[in-house]
Amino acid sequence: MKNQLSRLVLIAAAIILSFYFLWPTYQDYRFRQELDQRQGQDSSAYVEQNQDAILQARLKRIKLGLDLQGGMRVVLEVDLLQLLDDLARDKDDNFRTIMSEVRSDAAAAEIDVIPTFAKKFQDRGIRMSRYYGNIRDDDAAVTANLADETDKAVDRAVEIVRNRIDQYGLTEPGIQKQGGRRIIVELPGVKDEAEVRQLLQGTAKLEFLMVRDADISYKVMESIDKFLAGKGEVDTTKPAAAAKEPEKPKDALTELLGGTEPSKTDTTAEVQFLREHPFFSYVIPDDQRGTGEGYVAEKHRERVRSLLARPEVKRLMPSDFEFRWSAKTFEDRERGRFYTLHAVKPQPVLTGGVVVNAQASVNPDDNRPIVNMEMNSEGSREWARITGANVGKRIAISLDNSIFSAPTIEEKIPGGRSRITGADSPNEARLLEIVLKAGALPAPVAIIEQRTVGPSLGEDSIRSGLSATLLAFLLTVLFMVVYYSFSGFVADIALFFNVLFILGVLAGFQATLTLPGIAGIILTIGMAVDANVLIYERVREELLGGKTMRAAIDAGYSKALTAIVDSNITTFLTGLILYQFGTGPVQGFALTLMIGIIASMFSAIIITRVIFNYLSDRGISPSFG
Amino acid sequence: MRFFGKTSINFLGLRFRMYALSGLVILAGIVSLVVKGIDYGIDFRGGTELVLHFDRKLEVADIRNALGTIGLGNSEIKSFGGEGDLLIRTTEQAEGTVIADRIKESIARAFPQMTFEVLKQYKISPKISVELRRDAMYAIIASLVVILIYVGMRFKFIYGFGAVLALFHDVAVTLGILSLLDGVFPQLNLEISQEVIAAFLTIIGVSVNDTVVIFDRIRENLKIYRSMSLFELMNKSLNDTLSRTIITNGTVFLVLLTLLIFGGEVTRGFAFTLCVGMITGTYSTVYIASAVVIDWTNRKNKKP
Numbered sequence: 001m002k003n004q005l006s007r008l009v010l011i012a013a014a015i016i017l018s019f020y021f022l023w024p025t026y027q028d029y030r031f032r033q034e035l036d037q038r039q040g041q042d043s044s045a046y047v048e049q050n051q052d053a054i055l056q057a058r059l060k061r062i063k064l065g066l067d068l069q070g071g072m073r074v075v076l077e078v079d080l081l082q083l084l085d086d087l088a089r090d091k092d093d094n095f096r097t098i099m100s101e102v103r104s105d106a107a108a109a110e111i112d113v114i115p116t117f118a119k120k121f122q123d124r125g126i127r128m129s130r131y132y133g134n135i136r137d138d139d140a141a142v143t144a145n146l147a148d149e150t151d152k153a154v155d156r157a158v159e160i161v162r163n164r165i166d167q168y169g170l171t172e173p174g175i176q177k178q179g180g181r182r183i184i185v186e187l188p189g190v191k192d193e194a195e196v197r198q199l200l201q202g203t204a205k206l207e208f209l210m211v212r213d214a215d216i217s218y219k220v221m222e223s224i225d226k227f228l229a230g231k232g233e234v235d236t237t238k239p240a241a242a243a244k245e246p247e248k249p250k251d252a253l254t255e256l257l258g259g260t261e262p263s264k265t266d267t268t269a270e271v272q273f274l275r276e277h278p279f280f281s282y283v284i285p286d287d288q289r290g291t292g293e294g295y296v297a298e299k300h301r302e303r304v305r306s307l308l309a310r311p312e313v314k315r316l317m318p319s320d321f322e323f324r325w326s327a328k329t330f331e332d333r334e335r336g337r338f339y340t341l342h343a344v345k346p347q348p349v350l351t352g353g354v355v356v357n358a359q360a361s362v363n364p365d366d367n368r369p370i371v372n373m374e375m376n377s378e379g380s381r382e383w384a385r386i387t388g389a390n391v392g393k394r395i396a397i398s399l400d401n402s403i404f405s406a407p408t409i410e411e412k413i414p415g416g417r418s419r420i421t422g423a424d425s426p427n428e429a430r431l432l433e434i435v436l437k438a439g440a441l442p443a444p445v446a447i448i449e450q451r452t453v454g455p456s457l458g459e460d461s462i463r464s465g466l467s468a469t470l471l472a473f474l475l476t477v478l479f480m481v482v483y484y485s486f487s488g489f490v491a492d493i494a495l496f497f498n499v500l501f502i503l504g505v506l507a508g509f510q511a512t513l514t515l516p517g518i519a520g521i522i523l524t525i526g527m528a529v530d531a532n533v534l535i536y537e538r539v540r541e542e543l544l545g546g547k548t549m550r551a552a553i554d555a556g557y558s559k560a561l562t563a564i565v566d567s568n569i570t571t572f573l574t575g576l577i578l579y580q581f582g583t584g585p586v587q588g589f590a591l592t593l594m595i596g597i598i599a600s601m602f603s604a605i606i607i608t609r610v611i612f613n614y615l616s617d618r619g620i621s622p623s624f625g
Numbered sequence: 626m627r628f629f630g631k632t633s634i635n636f637l638g639l640r641f642r643m644y645a646l647s648g649l650v651i652l653a654g655i656v657s658l659v660v661k662g663i664d665y666g667i668d669f670r671g672g673t674e675l676v677l678h679f680d681r682k683l684e685v686a687d688i689r690n691a692l693g694t695i696g697l698g699n700s701e702i703k704s705f706g707g708e709g710d711l712l713i714r715t716t717e718q719a720e721g722t723v724i725a726d727r728i729k730e731s732i733a734r735a736f737p738q739m740t741f742e743v744l745k746q747y748k749i750s751p752k753i754s755v756e757l758r759r760d761a762m763y764a765i766i767a768s769l770v771v772i773l774i775y776v777g778m779r780f781k782f783i784y785g786f787g788a789v790l791a792l793f794h795d796v797a798v799t800l801g802i803l804s805l806l807d808g809v810f811p812q813l814n815l816e817i818s819q820e821v822i823a824a825f826l827t828i829i830g831v832s833v834n835d836t837v838v839i840f841d842r843i844r845e846n847l848k849i850y851r852s853m854s855l856f857e858l859m860n861k862s863l864n865d866t867l868s869r870t871i872i873t874n875g876t877v878f879l880v881l882l883t884l885l886i887f888g889g890e891v892t893r894g895f896a897f898t899l900c901v902g903m904i905t906g907t908y909s910t911v912y913i914a915s916a917v918v919i920d921w922t923n924r925k926n927k928k929p
Binding site for chain 2: 067075109110193194197201446447448449450451452453454456457460461463464465467468471472475476479480482483484485515516519522523525526527529530533534537540541544559562563566567568569570571572573574575577578580581582583585586589590593625
């Protein structure tokens with residue numbers, strides 16, 4: 001009898017707890033219905049009135065996965081190699097070769113970047129301290145140090161991504177670090193995908209760079225042009241180089257002439273010019289204003305980019321010289337859109353680290369969106385010194401290696417103020433503000449996985465998932481009553497509580513319900529009756545063997561127990577493994593399956609037992625069909 | 626109500642014929658897998674997948690033409706669930722979501738008067754797909770090992786071995802049937818997705834559940850009927866639990882069928898895989914797990 005009482009207490013506790021955990025979910029549902037009915041003014045007043053309650057309910061309700069409510073999941077990978085590249089000093093050809101080798105290895109397969117990197121140096125007998133840390137450090141110390149640095153960098157990247165998303169203002173974002181260098185970002189209900197991508201991926205590396213003098217820039221352009229013009233002949237004498245890129249010169253001609261391949265004897269002026277000036281055919285130097293800039297038509301950008309990236313072309317530039325692209329294009333009425341190539345000193349005179357605040361605004365002069373920046377005191381001093389010493393010269397403001405603007409310094413700027421112009425829209429200015437405020441990512445990040453589910457597909461999934469669940473539940477309930485009559489009904493009560501417990505546990509653990517999770521609940525409904533079927537079949541057998549009802553029930557429960565426990569443990573174990581190896585939605589399935597197994601054992605063994613005991617105490621003999 | 630009274634069916638007498646049947650089904654599956662290859666979903670293949678909803682029905686060929694303008698004319702394009710829903714998939718890789726953006730642009734350009742809504746957009750880099758494939762493999766192997774250990778521990782090693790062999794059988798048969806039926810029914814998408822892998826693991830879990838119930842009965846009967854031959858005893862245990870086997874697996878099958886029919890497009894492949902798995906799981910308990918235990922024990926007893 002004492003046993004019966006403790007079971008009752010246990011059941012009551014489980015039920016009360018389930019309701020307690022599910023209450024916010026119900027409340028959240030009610031609030032939403034209420035808000036759907038109210039309009040405009042009325043609805044915002046309602047929100048204001050019930051702000052805390054609504055927020056509380058929302059925080060504690062059963063969370064829906066992205067596949068059910070729509071949203072975006074992005075997996076970012078921090079580019080550790082870029083970070084290693086940035087950390088190194090005195091980089092030489094050896095270093096660059098190793099870097100590009102490791103980079104191609106990393107692209108092919110998942111590798112441990114730092115050990116692979118370190119090993120390449122060892123293989124070549126080069127001490128890593130040539131590039132990193134203290135010159136007296138041994139390789140082990142350098143690698144340990146690098147591992148530490150990169151770890152910290154990834155943590156910082158996670159922090160910055162979180163900052164940016166918080167400032168962007170999304171409800172319930174999920175941001176977590178996965179493994180050594182990945183960041184999983186889950187954003188329920190996101191609408192503007194492109195914006196979020198921009199928000200996540202921009203490193204926000206802000207640099208102030210001195211613009212090179214115009215005549216140096218022209219000299220470099222001319223030497224590149226001459227080199228490329230001569231290169232055609234060089235290529236024919238070097239079969240290896242020719243075999244590598246045999247198509248390129250022809251491509252260029254075809255492209256320029258609008259797709260028709262010129263014959264060898266074609267001597268139109270354009271082709272002639274292209275042969276003699278391959279670089280200036282694509283890059284139009286600014287010889288009117290004398291800025292040293294070059295203009296590149298939008299369609300030629302990739303081509304020029306690859307030209308400039310060639311090592312032999314890079315060798316033509318002085319060491320403190322670099323071409324950087326403008327972030328935006330400008331439009332020429334006759335000739336279409338153009339990018340600007342700026343000639344700059346690649347070593348920044350000041351970096352974004354000194355920026356303490358940013359504010360999107362509108363330029364009163366031309367009503368264009370701008371972002372005003374404020375610097376810390378150290379930055380302000382430096383900024384005043386730089387601007388003071390370079391009056392009349394131009395300084396380029398570069399964000400993520402693209403030049404936003406390159407204004408001429410009119411006078412010394414005290415107080416650490418600067419601004420970014422060139423944003424296309426107020427919205428873009430706002431995004432810039434956010435990334436500048438949140439700080440720069442220590443290294444670029446790449447999107448290696450992106451999943452977006454539209455809200456309407458999510459709604460469809462919820463609807464069909466719920467109707468399938470309901471139907472499965474009804475069918476099972478009906479079947480049990482038909483097959484086992486009264487005891488079937490008892491099993492159905494247990495089944496009902498089983499579903500309640502699953503939902504309660506999901507809410508209590510603040511777990512996320514996904515579509516496969518719903519499938520898991522459906523499957524559990526089917527499997528949950530198994531324990532009762534095992535018991536009832538056993539009871540039937542015992543009754544056939546001539547036992548009294550009470551004895552048959554006792555025997556049924558005790559004999560079926562080992563089968564129930566053993567079989568459920570094995571299923572539970574596979575659920576555990578699935579949870580361990582699965583991702584996102586599949587984990588949701590594994591979770592509901594595991595919860596379902598435990599809940600079903602509890603309700604099938606304990607709840608039904610209490611009911612049968614109660615009945616037999618009152619001398620009622622239940623039917624087992 | 627009662628479907629079965631006391632039965633005494635000689636299940637295990639048929640086992641050699643059933644070995645042949647299983648072998649045949651698995652062979653057919655292997656042939657199909659070799660000929661058709663494994664139809665991996667986007668998760669395991671990598672690339673970009675878009676599901677777009679158009680406000681009216683569009684011909685696949687028109688979309689293909691539109692994609693041809695950006696060099697993606699060889700993408701996989703098929704209808705997806707509802708009217709006007711189309712799935713576009715390509716294994717082409719580019720940084721970030723460039724491919725998806727280009728696809729959407731090209732369609733907007735080709736059909737300026739149409740509006741469409743993005744129902745789903747996935748981009749998986751090859752690195753991720755390789756990892757997911759590896760993880761799926763590990764998960765299946767790990768669960769088989771864990772079951773071998775648990776069942777071997779709770780019963781005897783040979784029982785664990787029989788159970789795991791039955792699970793191998795279930796995975797092989799189901800995989801084969803998925804491959805055979807893939808593409809046969811237009812509404813039934815049977816590619817190997819993460820959800821289908823979850824279904825495989827569930828099959829493993831549910832099938833071993835069934836096996837354990839019968840082994841439990843055998844274990845119990847071994848204590849009661851000490852003089853009975855193992856063959857008879859196993860047959861008796863199978864008959865004892867027959868009613869339970871049919872009822873439980875029947876209800877699970879029933880709910881899976883509702884999921885298959887009413888659960889919507891996204892879970893269809895998952896539900897179908899589980900349905901197949903339920904059938905082979907029930908069968909393999911008798912004709913693989915139990916049968917292997919018998920044949921192994923018989924062989925061991927013959928040797929001096």
